[in-house]
Amino acid sequence: MSAPETLADRVLSGDLALHELEAHADADTAVEARRRLIAQETDTDLSALGAYAFDAGDAQSNIENMVGAVQIPVGVAGPLTVDGSSASGTAYLPLATTEGALVASVNRGCSAIQAAGGANARVFQSKMTRAPVFRVENVHEAGTVASWVRENEAKLAAAAAETTDHGELLDVTPYVVGDSVFLRFGYDTKDAMGMNMATIATEAACELLEEETPADLVALSGNLCSDKKPAAINAVEGRGRTVGADVVLTREQVEDRFGTTPEAIEEANTRKNLVGSAKAGSLGFNAHAANVVAAVFLATGQDAAQVVEGGNAITTVDVRGDELYASVTIASLDVGTVGGGTKLPTQNEALDILGVRGGGDPPGTNADAFAERIAVGALAGELSLLGALAADNLASAHEQLGR
Ligand SMILES: CC(C)(COP(=O)([O-])OP(=O)([O-])OC[C@H]1O[C@@H](n2cnc3c(N)ncnc32)[C@H](O)[C@@H]1OP(=O)([O-])[O-])[C@@H](O)C(=O)NCCC(=O)NCCSC(=O)C[C@@](C)(O)CC(=O)[O-]
Numbered sequence: 460m461s462a463p464e465t466l467a468d469r470v471l472s473g474d475l476a477l478h479e480l481e482a483h484a485d486a487d488t489a490v491e492a493r494r495r496l497i498a499q500e501t502d503t504d505l506s507a508l509g510a511y512a513f514d515a516g517d518a519q520s521n522i523e524n525m526v527g528a529v530q531i532p533v534g535v536a537g538p539l540t541v542d543g544s545s546a547s548g549t550a551y552l553p554l555a556t557t558e559g560a561l562v563a564s565v566n567r568g569c570s571a572i573q574a575a576g577g578a579n580a581r582v583f584q585s586k587m588t589r590a591p592v593f594r595v596e597n598v599h600e601a602g603t604v605a606s607w608v609r610e611n612e613a614k615l616a617a618a619a620a621e622t623t624d625h626g627e628l629l630d631v632t633p634y635v636v637g638d639s640v641f642l643r644f645g646y647d648t649k650d651a652m653g654m655n656m657a658t659i660a661t662e663a664a665c666e667l668l669e670e671e672t673p674a675d676l677v678a679l680s681g682n683l684c685s686d687k688k689p690a691a692i693n694a695v696e697g698r699g700r701t702v703g704a705d706v707v708l709t710r711e712q713v714e715d716r717f718g719t720t721p722e723a724i725e726e727a728n729t730r731k732n733l734v735g736s737a738k739a740g741s742l743g744f745n746a747h748a749a750n751v752v753a754a755v756f757l758a759t760g761q762d763a764a765q766v767v768e769g770g771n772a773i774t775t776v777d778v779r780g781d782e783l784y785a786s787v788t789i790a791s792l793d794v795g796t797v798g799g800g801t802k803l804p805t806q807n808e809a810l811d812i813l814g815v816r817g818g819g820d821p822p823g824t825n826a827d828a829f830a831e832r833i834a835v836g837a838l839a840g841e842l843s844l845l846g847a848l849a850a851d852n853l854a855s856a857h858e859q860l861g862r
Pocket residue numbers: 558560561562563564565566567568570716717746747750843844847852853856860
């Protein structure tokens with residue numbers, strides 16, 4: 460095994476490629492060699508990047524050309540009691556962020572929800588999607604392929620099942636545009652977010668489809684999935700977990716926690732989250748659901764690019780007599796408690812705070828509980844920010860805490 464300096468010199472001399480270092484040293488030495496080289500080449504001090512708290516070998520399936528790790532401060536909001544289909548009881552919410560005032564705000568929302576005895580939450584659908592695109596001759600052939608798919612879903616499911624123990628093909632929906640056929644495959648991926656699982660399973664199903672029909676696969680992802688892009692299909696049909704949360708607060712709780720009235724919060728929600736979002740052509744009819752989604756995703760090893768879909772949320776607020784009803788429904792929350800970045804040690808610990816590390820019993824229940832806790836966290840964030848806007852103290856809060 461070579462020392463980091465020797466390895467770095469071999470890369471500089473052209474003897475080794477930058478990405479080949481792990482084949483010539485243990486993972487931590489390879490990372491150190493690469494960091495030295497980049498520091499030298501860029502004349503920088505990268506010692507903070509090198510101060511990370513896990514073995515580089517643990518991250519080998521998560522990163523290539525590793526030079527270190529960035530650290531994001533993690534705070535907690537809560538306690539927060541959830542009555543869900545899988546989540547039950549009280550837990551804290553780990554939030555990784557650099558936006559001052561965010562944790563304080565979510566914490567304030569949590570304290571209001573706690574005063575009300577907790578929030579309800581429910582996963583309505585769990586379906587990760589992958590939508591390949593096929594070339595056909597013309598619309599007649601497109602019709603033939605779509606019909607074959609509708610009649611042979613069981614065969615496609617069997618082909619997909621060959622590739623995974625946990626994944627299950629739920630449905631396949633054909634969409635035709637001229638000589639292109641898109642098939643939106645939807646899978647129950649249990650506790651995995653499921654994007655690798657669904658992609659591998661869909662490839663197997665596509666091989667069968669190409670054997671049995673005139674369709675030619677052009678791309679295994681044809682963007683109707685729709686992964687990591689703002690898309691109405693996810694907002695309408697859902698993707699990953701579709702999950703809702705709601706709570707009823709008394710007038711006293713609203714006044715005590717937010718210094719404003721139920722009527723003022725309702726008006727802020729209507730004019731901002733509903734009318735303002737409609738005028739903006741927004742897909743998300745909420746204030747900042749993505750703030751909570753992003754902070755929990757970073758803390759727990761979710762795929763950060765899928766925050767795009769996690770922002771597909773609608774917040775409703777209604778005065779009911781002398782009480783305030785508030786809800787958040789997230790259409791496409793892509794979460795897992797196994798796989799991807801969830802297995803890294805710090806991310807594992809964050810999942811432990813929520814009590815959802817690893818596979819659930821039965822499978823799928825941990826990721827369901829996780830989704831429900833995120834939805835309630837988003838509700839806490841919505842209530843607090845709407846409260847701050849209604850009481851006109853958003854700017855002053857960020858002057859005090861956020862700078
Ligand atoms: C900042 C507060 C919470 C002050 O709120 P406050 O009511 O003035 O403060 P308070 O001292 O009376 O404390 C009330 C509660 O807030 C919490 N709290 C208070 N301070 C802390 C703290 N240091 N650490 C942890 N928790 C804290 C805590 O729960 C506390 O209760 P207690 O425990 O004392 O009984 C409030 O003004 C607020 O929430 N403002 C809104 C800020 C916000 O939501 N920012 C989110 C980011 S904005 C953004 O990114 C999106 C945006 C705005 O662009 C989207 C859009 O277009 O709408």
